[in-house]
Amino acid sequence: MPSIKQMFENNRNWSERVRKETPGYLESISYDQRPEILWIGCSDSRVGPDQLIGLPMGSVFVHRNVANIFATNDLNCLAVLEYAVDELKVPNIVVCGHYGCGGVKAALEHSGVQPVDLWLDQVRFVYNRYTKELNMLSPVERANRLAELNVESQVHNICRNTIVREAWKRGQKVNVIGVIYDIHDGLLRQLGTEYSSQEVWETSYGEAFSG
Numbered sequence: 001m002p003s004i005k006q007m008f009e010n011n012r013n014w015s016e017r018v019r020k021e022t023p024g025y026l027e028s029i030s031y032d033q034r035p036e037i038l039w040i041g042c043s044d045s046r047v048g049p050d051q052l053i054g055l056p057m058g059s060v061f062v063h064r065n066v067a068n069i070f071a072t073n074d075l076n077c078l079a080v081l082e083y084a085v086d087e088l089k090v091p092n093i094v095v096c097g098h099y100g101c102g103g104v105k106a107a108l109e110h111s112g113v114q115p116v117d118l119w120l121d122q123v124r125f126v127y128n129r130y131t132k133e134l135n136m137l138s139p140v141e142r143a144n145r146l147a148e149l150n151v152e153s154q155v156h157n158i159c160r161n162t163i164v165r166e167a168w169k170r171g172q173k174v175n176v177i178g179v180i181y182d183i184h185d186g187l188l189r190q191l192g193t194e195y196s197s198q199e200v201w202e203t204s205y206g207e208a209f210s211g
């Protein structure tokens, strides 16, 4: 397992390699950032976006927490969204959940301790909305399906937020999508629609919650 000593050693090797293989690269990205994606993902150590999507440094603005939640009353989430949309003008927002999520499992089992258990209430809200569908599944399937529904719910939390709505209103390009990652094969799958405007979101949200 990597140690702190190893961390510094790896960093020195990496820095040396990058400066040797692509001279001027680190200098070139040191002035500014123009990320293409705001990534909202789980803190799980196996689902870091840098490896999963293989984009160069400066491409992805990242926010991660337990169970990839966008809580509308959480200052951290709101500050990240505001900075990404209003300041950096990031055109794509991706909420990424994953199968086998310990946070989702803990939400179902009430196995966490404070404050994580309190944080996971956000996932239980989603469970409560889909109890009938979820309770027909085996425990593993239930947790995986809840991971998908949780992603879609967080996508809606972002779309209904005034930061995104105001951006859409002024004609700023903001696409919001949900994806789920499978640790077993390393692949991402899109969940639901890509929301690119207030109209697209309202239509889809209305359909999803009308029946």
Ligand SMILES: [Zn+2]
Binding pocket: 042, 043, 044, 066, 067, 068, 098, 100, 101, 102, 103, 104
């Ligand atoms: Zn997770």
